[in-house]
Amino acid sequence: MRNILAMNDTASTQPASATERTYSGVAISERAAYRRQRFIDAGIILFGNEGFQATTIRKLTAQTGLTNRYFYESFQDMEDLLIACYETLMSDFREQLQAELDTASESPEKRIRAGLTCFFNAMSKPEFARITHSEVLGVSPRVEAVYSRYTADFAELLMGYLSPTGTSVSTSDNTQREYVGxxxxxxxxxxxxxxxRSRYAVSLEEIVDATLTVFLGTANLLQR
Structure with missing residues (x-):
């Protein structure tokens, strides 16, 4: 989870625009962004531990030390915050995954293993697992649409594991590619x-090995 250091009221990390109002030397927009991130950080903690339905504005303001007014400064409602928390977690995961792949071996099997290890490392964090694969489900069509978009993006990324440097995916059929992904x-x-749900009954290495077989089998079939 991203963390933002407590803001110093007498200094700013970035200069404000010459035309933007400031307060004690800090741009108003920067303060608003800082407050927004505090609510996202608090939302990740509360949604990840207590759940979306059990989280209230009152709990969020108690967690952040900010008022209702500041919540509605950045979010329309709790659903809006849930989406922001989900997108923050998924964006962080995507950055970590890309970093892993950038330094991984060119061997397709090793690249797939690196990607799977990154995913299951993320899932080993209960807050990430609960928010990204439980709390966002069944909330509303709007939230479902965001989840579906990220899942489709993840599927496309997984198909990319089967084609980098050395593993040629033979299918050019977009429909087949979509459904295999x-x-x-x-x-x-x-x-x-x-x-x-098993409370991590097997090791990270064991769960990676188990899912790796699915990828390798798929890669072999697509190369025929």
Whole structure:
């Protein structure tokens, strides 16, 4: 989870625009962004531990030390905050995954293993697992649409594991590519959910090895 250091009222890390109002040397927009991030950090803690339905504005303001007014400065409602928390977690995960792949071996198997290890490392954090694969489900069509978009993006990324440097995916059929990617994403996500619900009954290495077989089998079939 991202953390923002407590803001110093007498200094700013970035200069304010010449036309922007400041307070004690800090731009108003910067203060608003800082407050918004505090609510996101608090939302991740509360949604991840107590759940979306159990989290109230009162709990959020108690967690942040900020007032209702500041909450509505950045978010329309609790659903809006849930989406922001989800997108923050998924964006952080995507950055971590990209960093892993950038330094991974060119061997397709090792790249796939690196990607799976990154995913299950993220799932080993209960707040990430609960918010990204439980709390966002069944809230509203709007939240479901955000989840579906990120899941489709994840599926496309997984298909990319099967084609980098050395593993050629033979299919150019966009429909097949979409559904194979969705099947892989579903397999990985469901394996992660089972792992979380078991309270991490097997090691990280064991869950990675188990899901790796699905990828390698798929890669072999697509190369025929």
């Amino acid at each position: 969705a099947a892989l994403a579903g397999a990985v996500i469901n394996a992660g959910i089972v792992w979380v």
